[in-house]
Amino acid sequence: MLFDAACRLFEEGAGKECRLAAEQGEFPEALWVKLADAGFLHPSVPEELGGVGGDALDEFAILRAAGRHAVPGPLADTMLAGWLAAACGVKVPEGPLAVAPVNFTDRLRLHKAAGNYKLEGEARRVAWASAAREVLLVAETGDGGSALVRLEPGGIRRAREANMAGEPRETLAFRNFSLGASLVTKVEVADLRERLLQRGAAMRAALMAGALEGVLARAVTYAGERVQFGRAIGKFQAVQQELAKLAGQTAAALTAAEGAYGAISRGGDSLAAIAVAKARVGEAAGIGAAIGHQVHGAMGFTHEHDLHFLTRRLWSWRDEFGNEARWQIVLGRAAARAGGEGLWPMVSAI
Amino acid sequence: MYQGLNFEAVSLPPGAEAFRAEVKSFIHEHLAGMKPVARADSWNGFSAEFSRKLGARGWIGMTWPKKYGGAERSALERYVLLEELLAAGAPVGAHWIADRQSGPLLLRFGTEAQRAEFLPRIARGELYMCIGMSEPDSGSDLAAVRTRAVRSNEGWRVNGRKLWTSYAHRCHGMILFCRTGAKEEDRHGGMSQFLVDLDWPGITIRPILNIAGEHHFNEIIFEDVLVPFDRLVGQEGQGWAQVMNELAFERSGPERFLSAFALFQELVRALGPEPGERAEAAIGRLVAHLATLRRMSISVAGQLQAGRTPDVEAALVKDLGTGFEQELPEVARLLLESEPFAGSADGFAAALAQTMYYAPSFTLRGGTREILRGIIARGLGLR
Numbered sequence: 001m002l003f004d005a006a007c008r009l010f011e012e013g014a015g016k017e018c019r020l021a022a023e024q025g026e027f028p029e030a031l032w033v034k035l036a037d038a039g040f041l042h043p044s045v046p047e048e049l050g051g052v053g054g055d056a057l058d059e060f061a062i063l064r065a066a067g068r069h070a071v072p073g074p075l076a077d078t079m080l081a082g083w084l085a086a087a088c089g090v091k092v093p094e095g096p097l098a099v100a101p102v103n104f105t106d107r108l109r110l111h112k113a114a115g116n117y118k119l120e121g122e123a124r125r126v127a128w129a130s131a132a133r134e135v136l137l138v139a140e141t142g143d144g145g146s147a148l149v150r151l152e153p154g155g156i157r158r159a160r161e162a163n164m165a166g167e168p169r170e171t172l173a174f175r176n177f178s179l180g181a182s183l184v185t186k187v188e189v190a191d192l193r194e195r196l197l198q199r200g201a202a203m204r205a206a207l208m209a210g211a212l213e214g215v216l217a218r219a220v221t222y223a224g225e226r227v228q229f230g231r232a233i234g235k236f237q238a239v240q241q242e243l244a245k246l247a248g249q250t251a252a253a254l255t256a257a258e259g260a261y262g263a264i265s266r267g268g269d270s271l272a273a274i275a276v277a278k279a280r281v282g283e284a285a286g287i288g289a290a291i292g293h294q295v296h297g298a299m300g301f302t303h304e305h306d307l308h309f310l311t312r313r314l315w316s317w318r319d320e321f322g323n324e325a326r327w328q329i330v331l332g333r334a335a336a337r338a339g340g341e342g343l344w345p346m347v348s349a350i
Numbered sequence: 351m352y353q354g355l356n357f358e359a360v361s362l363p364p365g366a367e368a369f370r371a372e373v374k375s376f377i378h379e380h381l382a383g384m385k386p387v388a389r390a391d392s393w394n395g396f397s398a399e400f401s402r403k404l405g406a407r408g409w410i411g412m413t414w415p416k417k418y419g420g421a422e423r424s425a426l427e428r429y430v431l432l433e434e435l436l437a438a439g440a441p442v443g444a445h446w447i448a449d450r451q452s453g454p455l456l457l458r459f460g461t462e463a464q465r466a467e468f469l470p471r472i473a474r475g476e477l478y479m480c481i482g483m484s485e486p487d488s489g490s491d492l493a494a495v496r497t498r499a500v501r502s503n504e505g506w507r508v509n510g511r512k513l514w515t516s517y518a519h520r521c522h523g524m525i526l527f528c529r530t531g532a533k534e535e536d537r538h539g540g541m542s543q544f545l546v547d548l549d550w551p552g553i554t555i556r557p558i559l560n561i562a563g564e565h566h567f568n569e570i571i572f573e574d575v576l577v578p579f580d581r582l583v584g585q586e587g588q589g590w591a592q593v594m595n596e597l598a599f600e601r602s603g604p605e606r607f608l609s610a611f612a613l614f615q616e617l618v619r620a621l622g623p624e625p626g627e628r629a630e631a632a633i634g635r636l637v638a639h640l641a642t643l644r645r646m647s648i649s650v651a652g653q654l655q656a657g658r659t660p661d662v663e664a665a666l667v668k669d670l671g672t673g674f675e676q677e678l679p680e681v682a683r684l685l686l687e688s689e690p691f692a693g694s695a696d697g698f699a700a701a702l703a704q705t706m707y708y709a710p711s712f713t714l715r716g717g718t719r720e721i722l723r724g725i726i727a728r729g730l731g732l733r
Contacts (some may be wrong), residue, residue: 038516060421068448220730224731234732234733237720240723240727240732241723243725243730244669244722245669246728247355247730248669250355251646252643252646254355254395255357255645255646256356256641256642256645258359259642272641275634276638276642280642303397327634328630328634328635328637328638329630330629330634331633332625333630333635334637335618335633336621336622336624336630336633337623338618339618339619340615340616340618341615343615344437344611348370348642348644350637
């Protein structure tokens, strides 16, 4: 099973040293070579476009494993860039990649100007832009279409930030930015940006579901080892009840995230299933991280302990590609339009 | 040791959507005009007439062998039937226990004569059963039951009391769980199950009104009740194992998250097509929970159909599902200016009150939340 294979690779190749170094700005080169060799970067991109030609569910399996092991580096972001390139019929570029925009407010606009193009706008919180060999941007062309723009990060004005997990996030600013026609691929898809955000949300949901599994496994192990009042704390009903709640949130998260990928894999409209996943998994992330910390006590609050690699990612990822409220509103608007009679048919079709 | 939870994706079988349409049209034909407050009764709604109509369609015991009155349909088709009935607030309470629990128990452990006698009548929607487990001093601790059956020359003599028995006053039979052996080291030993007719001499049924002032519960007193030998279900002394077998079926079905659906529907109806972002986020959150619970529940149904016993997963579905049902009225009441009143002409206010009255029972019936979490903790390897 792909999930197990991915877990094995991450256990060996993405240990604590590797995670800490990545947070200090060091790109995980050795791990990256293994990921590329294993075909983990573009699992569901067709072979003729540079991918492995697998199913979307393969992407879910790899990201779930990556989340579970808090894998450092732009794996999901490169995967998302690969999806974007393939969606535009472009062969996926080599190496680590970044995509923009990554939230619901930022928009990039492309204008024709004397045989060339001008790019305008700002894309905030772009993941791993400086480490990427290329940044793939979605811009609106003003004629109802979209364009894929490929740029090397060196020429872009960048402001470095990070998320709570120490993963690089950068603001890319384009003002009267000139680029040649060879860097632009026009597509007849008006909602390319929305589809990019949907796929990005599905990926974050898969990562979070995996990270919750990691928190649960650690918390259960810890509760079995840590002794207080003469017995393992996991023997106390109060602790057992909390761990059972954590198991419930984890199970819901896995089910919702896999549901999104099931819908993507079947084809057709997967918006509702993705919205369910990002909303439900994001909620589980907050509850699950809190329980994980409560069970680990002060030990889990130290930088020495590994728990924070998972929980800081959960706190970051739930706000990326639209938080719970954003996706709840997508679902709630659809439910309100469906009305009382249409509510159940809508839910049972997700 | 913790091995992970299995909620593998299960797809409904081909033909499920055609069957769903058939069920929807049946519901439309027979339940059009049903009031929201009645729909909010969900699987507490009792209608012998409706149960007989379902039976006539082959929709009770629909997975059972044809020779016992079943239709040999799949468990996942049955799932579609149940979720459509529950989403419509259909009054399924009369046959619910017989269809879900008593029938499958007899199929699995009953004698050939018991199956031949009772299953076809259950499947026709004519024979209703109740559960005889809880007692005054035996709630969550089922092994503490005191009701006892003692072997005599004519049959088993039963003495004791059962409590919280829903619809005993309108059912024909009960699956009685009681002690037949001495108290042993193994406190789960010495238990047996019997199929009891509720009109037998020595049985007294007393009503217990619930907080809504309605009569669902009963206390049942057994005084030297003679139970014929041929009414023992399964093996003497194996009652505990037999009961545990029922629980995965009892805990993971769509009734564990759709009990409050009528209220959700009234909420969405009352909010209208453009309720604003605050309400949209709130109802969208409920949709996300509901869709996820449904997927989890279908996964367990698929695993049960495949012959596995996902009891930890079933407990998880019930814990999360009943929590969702209980939260629904709390979310709904803050989205509309309305005061809950079961007698209201306003569908939302009436469904809100009815759901609030019954909400405390959601996390009690079929295993309390705390017991379920204990089962989950055991599944995690903690006890």
